Amino acid sequence: MSHAVEYREVAKADAPKLVPFFEAFYGQWFGEPVTSNSVQRRIDQARGIETFVVAEREGKLLGFASLRLVPSLDLTPYAELSDLFVAGLYRRQGVGRGLLGFIEQRARERGADRLILTTGLKNVEAQWFYRAVGFEDHALAMKKSIGVSKAGNPREIRAPQRSVLWRRVDATGTESFLLSRDDTGWHLEGNVVALLDREPAHIRYRVACDPSWRARSAQISQDRAGVQREVHITVREDGRWWVEGEEDARLRPCTDVDLEISPSTNTIPIRRLNLALGQDSEVIAAWVRFPALTVEPLPQRYTRTGANQYRYASRDFVTNLEVDDLGLVTRYEGGWSREAVADPGSSTLK
Structure with a gap:
């Protein structure tokens, strides 16, 4: 029996299996209870904008990643790795590299000539991983919260x-x-x-x-x-x-x-x-x-x-x-x- 990891785009049947992954990765920032329905709704909302992929072995999900193709005034678009997460039990087993390789292949097929990402300033482990697979420090990412809560009021700053x-x-x-x-x-x-x-x-x-x-x-x-x-x-x-x-x-x-x-x-x-x-x-x-x-x-x-x-x-x-x-x-x-x-x-x- 083969124990190889399969990398593929997400299917509707994956939503229940993704619930614990979304809870671990997004946590409170998901903005609502993480359920099979809410996970499927988020994936459906992102369809056409994000390409969501999973790593699977013998029917068990090991991790996920998300690719976004960004139109540009340049001649060619660029791709953004918006999310990458591997469950703790399966880290340092090549799953993250496999997900990234699958994402890169999809990005090239869609005409992108470069792949960018952002990661936390304090997430040193992730920074080491991305540098090890060929990413280079390129720019300083900045953000400003302009979000609105579900009640329609400005989101309270912590x-x-x-x-x-x-x-x-x-x-x-x-x-x-x-x-x-x-x-x-x-x-x-x-x-x-x-x-x-x-x-x-x-x-x-x-x-x-x-x-x-x-x-x-x-x-x-x-x-x-x-x-x-x-x-x-x-x-x-x-x-x-x-x-x-x-x-x-x-x-x-x-x-x-x-x-x-x-x-x-x-x-x-x-x-x-x-x-x-x-x-x-x-x-x-x-x-x-x-x-x-x-x-x-x-x-x-x-x-x-x-x-x-x-x-x-x-x-x-x-x-x-x-x-x-x-x-x-x-x-x-x-x-x-x-x-x-x-x-x-x-x-x-x-």
């Missing part, structure tokens, strides 16, 4: 709430963190520099919660000893959790994301539960371990012991937390200490 600098007190490590919000909910973004198993590591993450502080997605990137890895987590409206495009049924009872490497995610259950003084509650978090980047359910208990104090317990681990008015940790007993904080409009650190 508003910073507070930035924090934490320092590890039990080991070597620091974190620069930003809490912000917009019309979709709350956003936690951090950059952690630490030693993991005695090797220097840089972790970048983004966690999104809805307005009631229920976790919706998480994107984590880790650069350790020259090896870059990522994990993408999405939570559907029905409470099902997907990790790297695959549903993880173990996580269905979870309500929160907890990053082992950061004190920031303690804020999620603290804000969501809004416990009264003396009250406690048990939660189950999707616990992301480092440096393995595995995800597992972790029972936890929070007890509010003071106006800004909580006891945190999980398995045989117990510690005390002190938080500020936004629920951000100021002191994590035996773990982290807040070194500086700045609020919007403030020009100095506190």
Whole structure:
């Protein structure tokens, strides 16, 4: 039996299989719940403008890419690689190169003489990949949000709430963190520099919660000893959790994301539960371990012991937390200490 990867243009039957891929890649930016119908509708809307292709092996989708042909005042049009995504389990197996090769072939058939793309300034792994397959740095891409929400109102720009600098007190490590919000909910973004198993590591993450502080997605990137890895987590409206495009049924009872490497995610259950003084509650978090980047359910208990104090317990681990008015940790007993904080409009650190 052949195990070769097939590259082809998308078919209608692919829509249900693409749901976890769209959730992992687009996340909250999709603008609506990711369902088979919404995926098919987006593909239909783009037909004639975008050429959407998939990589498949033995009936299982491994990744997707999208090509856009752009008319130009030049003699020939150019092609744009608008999207490229490979599920984590299938990366570094040639799938991305295969998708790109298929896209290039389609672009040449349509008369394009060059292929361009944009990628995130901080997405170093993607930049290395594209350079390795022949792309060159060409220009600086810029953008300006002029979008309108589904309600017809100008889209709310993400508003910073507070930035924090934490320092590890039990080991070597620091974190620069930003809490912000917009019309979709709350956003936690951090950059952690630490030693993991005695090797220097840089972790970048983004966690999104809805307005009631229920976790919706998480994107984590880790650069350790020259090896870059990522994990993408999405939570559907029905409470099902997907990790790297695959549903993880173990996580269905979870309500929160907890990053082992950061004190920031303690804020999620603290804000969501809004416990009264003396009250406690048990939660189950999707616990992301480092440096393995595995995800597992972790029972936890929070007890509010003071106006800004909580006891945190999980398995045989117990510690005390002190938080500020936004629920951000100021002191994590035996773990982290807040070194500086700045609020919007403030020009100095506190």
